[in-house]
Amino acid sequence: MEKKQILAVDLGNSYVKIGCFINNELTEVKRVSWTDVLENDPLKKEIEKQEGIFSSVLSEGQNEAFKKRFPLLKQFDSGMILPVSLNYATPETLGKDRLCNAVGGWNQAEKKTNVLVVDVGTCIKLDVVTHDGIYQGGSISPGIRLRYQSLNDYTANLPLISETTQVELIGKSTKESMHSGVINGMQAEINGLIARYEQKYESLTIFVTGGDAKYFDLETKNNIFANKNLTLEGLYQIYVFNVQ
Missing domain, CATH: 3.30.420.40 (ATPase, nucleotide binding domain)
Known part of the structure; x- marks a missing residue:
């Protein structure tokens, strides 16, 4: 069959x-x-x-x-039932991609531990689902291209440059300095936020997704897992939850 x-x-x-x-x-x-x-x-x-x-x-x-x-x-709209509950003040403004990531991470987490999803794309989005299946919210900040674009848009002399994986801590030219500020700054931001979430939530399982995650060294600990298709997997789980 x-x-x-x-x-x-x-x-x-x-x-x-x-x-x-x-x-x-x-x-x-x-x-x-x-x-x-x-x-x-x-x-x-x-x-x-x-x-x-x-x-x-x-x-x-x-x-x-x-x-x-x-x-x-x-x-996928507001009429669908979610596998997780929402503890969010403005659910009508909550992005569907964030919900899909949250559901995808929650579904994959073993023994339903606390879950943090880090999505590195157009924006950096962090979202938390606690062990009891409640989506708690998270954070949104500019992604790589938005940061490069802002440096060019809001200054007189900084050029518009593209992202790179070859980044030094100390830039020896203006372009290298911009790369260091954007890429190393984002790495420090993400690492710092992960550390704060780990202090707040015990037994935290972390999933990393998004097209720009490749620029960052995030899979350095046993509780961090990469899944480039987490959004699709969460979307599928929402479908299954609504047709059962």
């Missing part, structure tokens, strides 16, 4: 990330352009016939158009 495949789809501004799940296992991840989703006939037909869920940062009109095009995919 053919195994049923469920899709978890993350709609971003620039690209679409598609996770394929079979028997609760993530078997394939595709990162494709919007052009591929809308114009690539084999891919369109593959998505059309699959059930699943999608999360989006797009406008309401764009989401409605996507749902009309792929009616078997449910939209």
Whole structure:
């Protein structure tokens, strides 16, 4: 008998990330352009016939158009029930990506310990779920490109430069100094916040995700785990929780 495949789809501004799940296992991840989703006939037909869920940062009109095009995919919205409870003052403003990360980390944590998710992408987002399954909130700060962009936007003479993995502590040129300030500064920020969370919460399991996590040395302790697909896995768990 053919195994049923469920899709978890993350709609971003620039690209679409598609996770394929079979028997609760993530078997394939595709990162494709919007052009591929809308114009690539084999891919369109593959998505059309699959059930699943999608999360989006797009406008309401764009989401409605996507749902009309792929009616078997449910939209992750405020009407869905979450596997975790929320202790958050403004749940209506809470990003769906943060919720997916929290659920993904909580689901993977052994013995349901306290969980911290560090997502290093456009922004640095830290989110906590306590051992009793309650999402507590976290923090948001600018990511790599926002910091480089700000240095260029709000000064007269600093150039706009791109991120690099080759960073010294002491910059010997203006560009090297900018790299040191941005990359080493973010490393210190993340390490410092992790240390404070570890002081506040015992038995803390930490998950690191996000496309820019590769620029930082974060997996140095036994309780830190990298998972680049944590958002998709959390989105899938939310789908399962709502269709059971």
